[in-house]
Amino acid sequence: MGKIFYLMGKSSTGKDTIFRMLKESFPKMRTIIPYTTRPIREGEIDGREYYFVDSNRLSELEDAGRVIELRAYQTMHGIWKYFTVDDGQVDLNQYSYLVIGTLQSYEKICAYYGAQRLVPIYIEVADGDRLTRALEREKCQKHPKYSEMCRRFLADADDFSEQNLQKNGISRCFQNDQQNACFQEINLYIKENM
Numbered sequence: 001m002g003k004i005f006y007l008m009g010k011s012s013t014g015k016d017t018i019f020r021m022l023k024e025s026f027p028k029m030r031t032i033i034p035y036t037t038r039p040i041r042e043g044e045i046d047g048r049e050y051y052f053v054d055s056n057r058l059s060e061l062e063d064a065g066r067v068i069e070l071r072a073y074q075t076m077h078g079i080w081k082y083f084t085v086d087d088g089q090v091d092l093n094q095y096s097y098l099v100i101g102t103l104q105s106y107e108k109i110c111a112y113y114g115a116q117r118l119v120p121i122y123i124e125v126a127d128g129d130r131l132t133r134a135l136e137r138e139k140c141q142k143h144p145k146y147s148e149m150c151r152r153f154l155a156d157a158d159d160f161s162e163q164n165l166q167k168n169g170i171s172r173c174f175q176n177d178q179q180n181a182c183f184q185e186i187n188l189y190i191k192e193n194m
Contacts, residue, residue, distance in 0.1 A: 003096045
């Protein structure tokens with residue numbers, strides 16, 4: 001029986017880097033690529049980080065009953081939607097998966113596939129370090145969106161509150177102060193839960 005190893009954490013905690021390292025460490029583990037209506041960022045590739053779609057395509061998927069979970073965020077640049085689609089990517093009878101998501105999406109994916117199939121991996125970084133990382137990342141964008149960066153930073157406090165983590169049964173936290181140590185700890189945790 002396959003499992004979904006669900007990587008999550010506040011913005012700028014290093015999830016993407018840890019995710020890439022884990023994919024190299026577990027080459028047989030598949031990924032589930034989410035969808036979004038937000039603009040593609042510099043360095044992203046359609047079909048790698050996300051499937052970048054417009055609202056018409058989202059409506060088609062919703063009408064077909066294929067959207068598993070959907071989150072909409074009122075950003076400084078309009079409403080951006082992120083969602084997971086039952087599009088044939090997942091076969092838990094054959095494979096295990098590595099996914100990056102939010103706590104909200106984790107909750108819906110648990111309801112859809114069953115909590116026994118999911119293993120939460122919650123990454124944390126001190127707020128001051130996260131803010132520094134977020135600012136440095138945004139500076140590298142062709143068109144930095146600093147107001148959106150700030151909105152996300154503040155929203156994370158509510159989204160990943162202690163109460164919300166407890167409600168979803170997440171008690172273990174992986175501190176990402178030293179990337180290699182954090183990676184090794186998560187790597188071992190996945191092996192123990194395979």
